[in-house]
Amino acid sequence: MQFRAPRGTHDVLPADAPARERIASVARVTAAAAGYRAFEPPTFEQADLFVRGVGDGTDIVEKEMYIFEDRGGERLALRPEGTASVCRAYVEHGLANAPQPVKLFYVLPIFRYERPQAGRYRQHTQFGLEAIGVRDPALDAEVISVGWRIMQELGLRDLTLLFNSIGDGEDRRAYVPRLRAHFEPQLDSLCGDCRGRFHRAPLRLLDCKQECCRSFQEGAPLIGDHLRPESREFADAVRAHLSALGIPVREAPTLVRGLDYYTHTVFEIVPARAGSQVTLLAGGRYDGLIEAIGGKPTPGIGFGMGIERMANDLRAQKLAPEEEAGPAALVVALGEAAGPRATSLAAELRAAGVSATMAFGGRSLKAQLRHAHRTGARVALILGERELAAGVVQVRDLSGSEQREVALAEVVGELSGLVS
RNA sequence: GUGGGCGUCGCCUAGAGGCCUAAGGCGCCAGGUUGUGGCCCUGGUAUUCGCGGGUUCGAAUCCCGCCGUCCACCCCA
CATH class of the missing domain: 3.30.930.10 (Bira Bifunctional Protein; Domain 2)
Structure with missing residues (x-):
């Protein structure tokens, strides 16, 4: 079930x-x-x-x-x-x-x-x-x-x-008897709902949509006139x-x-x-x-x-706002060794006001980049074992295909303008 | 509470008693080079047609009940 x-x-x-x-x-x-x-x-x-x-x-x-x-x-x-x-x-x-x-x-x-x-x-x-x-x-x-x-x-x-x-109550005490007097002679011709309304909620007699009741609504006294x-x-x-x-x-x-x-x-x-x-x-x-x-x-x-x-x-009316875009930066980690540093890099970016996350699941570089693209990230930060050893990270612009190498110590500062 | 339409994969849709052990598109996952997305190609992704009964040799396709959804009424935001 x-x-x-x-x-x-x-x-x-x-x-x-x-x-x-x-x-x-x-x-x-x-x-x-x-x-x-x-x-x-x-x-x-x-x-x-x-x-x-x-x-x-x-x-x-x-x-x-x-x-x-x-x-x-x-x-x-x-x-x-x-x-x-x-x-x-x-x-x-x-x-x-x-x-x-x-x-x-x-x-x-x-x-x-x-x-x-x-x-x-x-x-x-x-x-x-x-x-x-x-x-x-x-x-x-x-x-x-x-x-x-x-x-x-x-x-x-x-x-x-x-x-x-x-x-208010006083107005209605004076008005309701007039309203009832108008409908009373036709009480038997009204729909079942209206026969109930006659006693419980007489004001509602006036907006019944049934054919049978509509005809009697004409000429009925209106609260506004009383x-x-x-x-x-x-x-x-x-x-x-x-x-x-x-x-x-x-x-x-x-x-x-x-x-x-x-x-x-x-x-x-x-x-x-x-x-x-x-x-x-x-x-x-x-x-x-x-x-x-x-x-x-x-x-x-x-x-x-x-x-x-x-x-x-x-x-x-096509006035509904668009769905929010995903994080602006996606950190792509390659290999076990780069994992923890990638995790902290994503957190540092967030702390600096750049929305960021990782492509989880230990997937291939290709799969991680595809994920970055599909989730609307503006840049992918690629951190593999080679980059880790050199103390750098590949910054790939996903709107085009430029990619450059930036020192790990400086990426956060470089990207902090990219708020999204 | 009353009356009516509809109900096939996450989404959209094909199918109208045996050709359906259910088809296509989108999406998702994997792959097409050893570390590179967007296009393209390949494969995977519903043992099952809302659920339960029934009719039939045989049902996603017919019937009944239930559930859900939509429409009208009632009422209301």
């Missing part, structure tokens, strides 16, 4: 790594430039943190969490999202006493027991950032602008920012800031989120291309979350960005 990576998980091979690293590093640098600082929670948390934070009626909690009991009988869960952990840390470490807002970013593996398909995995990596402690439309705009900027820096084009405001004046003003202020930033906004009156904690601002960044699992970045405001997990009422806003989806897009 052959072992395999578990369903929906993937190994990151050297060929895949540069694109991921590029995305993560651009994201970190961009976030840091706006004052966000690195944060890293444990990979698992008390399961109830997510039940209370994300919401016990959500799919994520209800059927997608990796839950387990540890040997001490504690009920834990692999994190299915990042925001709840950040908020838990904010409360736990008294970060309310730090200058507000507290602005953090993270790059974390996320775990959800879902049916895998392209762009959806059981373990994926999210870059995310959160700004906690202040309720200010300018902050919403800053968070969105950092996300937008990361996309620009990476060279992704033809993106759309979808924007909506879903109000916000209290203060909620409406907040959303308009966010729009004004985004406009000042020059970020094009596409209004998405039916955009809602699958996590219970979202309030007011919700947004997604999606590419123009068709397909299903395409959202690259999604987030929103979560003014009720910290209270829901036991802290004082505290506003917050943030987003999550899927590194694998981004990497797929970069590859599709």
Whole structure:
């Protein structure tokens, strides 16, 4: 029997790594430039943190969490999202006493027991950032602008920012009855999913793709038209800031989120291309979350960005970085006697800042040179018994075929300009 | 969780019931001079066609189940 990576998980091979690293590093640098600082929670948390934070009626909690009991009988869960952990840390470490807002970013593996398909995995990596402690439309705009900027820096084009405001609990208490009143007469004609949504997640009635439900969506009341004046003003202020930033906004009156904690601002960044699992970045405001997990009422806003989806897009648009070249110098040892000196020569080169290694395996000169060529080395340093006796080394330039003899004592100095 | 497509060497692909004890390209390994790469040539590299059953005189090729992957839905990054 052959072992395999578990369903929906993937190994990151050297060929895949540069694109991921590029995305993560651009994201970190961009976030840091706006004052966000690195944060890293444990990979698992008390399961109830997510039940209370994300919401016990959500799919994520209800059927997608990796839950387990540890040997001490504690009920834990692999994190299915990042925001709840950040908020838990904010409360736990008294970060309310730090200058507000507290602005953090993270790059974390996320775990959800879902049916895998392209762009959806059981373990994926999210870059995310959160700004906690202040309720200010300018902050919403800053968070969105950092996300937008990361996309620009990476060279992704033809993106759309979808924007909506879903109000807060009070707005929804007034709105949901109107929404239900619209759908109630047709309840029997709706799809099975929607009959469930009618009770559990009425906002989702608006983005069902089934033919049968679509027809009833026309003329349904929209949350955006039923916000209290203060909620409406907040959303308009966010729009004004985004406009000042020059970020094009596409209004998405039916955009809602699958996590219970979202309030007011919700947004997604999606590419123009068709397909299903395409959202690259999604987030929103979560003014009720910290209270829901036991802290004082505290506003917050943030987003999550899927590194694998981004990497797929970069590859599709031919923007993915090339695989890294191998070491610049390859030390070729011939014969037993030269071995130890070759080993130390490679180490000396590295210490001097020249990437270097050897062709291992005691192979023929020919095989070692071929290896040097195939791994992209710029020079081969040939050290055989003859060279050892004479205190020299053959320096062969692999881009052409020049070869010269250099004193062993001087090679490192001569090559130290060749950093790679 | 629902429906559908696909699954041959590390990678890409040929093969469509007996000619397959599975072919080609790339890659990898070795060799073609006694210490010299890139091109070229030679040889090696799957007892086996995702796994397990079944049909048949005979299966990589047909059927069933499972697993994986991809697509749509659900949901989401």
